[in-house]
Amino acid sequence: MERWGRTHEALSRAALELFAVRGYEATGTAQIAARAGVSEMTLFRHFPTKEALLLADPFDPLMAERVRTRPARETAMRALTEGIRQAWAQVDAASVEALRERLRIVALTPSLRGAVERGSEETVAALTGALVERGVSVGQARVAASAVIAGLSAALLGWARSEETAVDAALGSALDVLGGV
Incomplete structure (x- = not known):
């Protein structure tokens, strides 16, 4: 490094x-x-x-690449949800635990309410760009990416507060809902 x-x-x-x-x-x-x-x-x-320091997201390029390479026939929401699902399957356990630690601090700090939304602009931009490359209009791509990231943020913050839920279960459930499954 x-x-x-x-x-x-x-x-x-x-x-x-x-x-x-x-x-x-x-x-x-x-x-x-x-x-x-x-x-x-x-x-x-x-x-x-x-x-x-808490919200920098190293997963954006991986998620965007997985969305970009989804089958052309998929809708924007399906490409997003399945691309993100594929990307998360590649994230190692240490990175997942570090994410939980960061998000737990965010979830438990009143002054950070809204921080995830403020910090997700780059993620939305990366996913919007991937969808635009797939032929989705900029406006529709931004709406789809924003919706998915808002849903995933809610799921991840809930997961961070919980000791019981595995990230795969929390994200999988959220991605199912967002993808219309």
């Missing part, structure tokens, strides 16, 4: 450690940067906001 990736990972790890111990609101970006061994300016080169 190159320097940028190592620094990015160190910042993410430091943020999660400090948020878990001190809480999101009691943790400052200067503390996170110091824990990661970088300047606060470097932190903001990697993450534009403190929220972004």
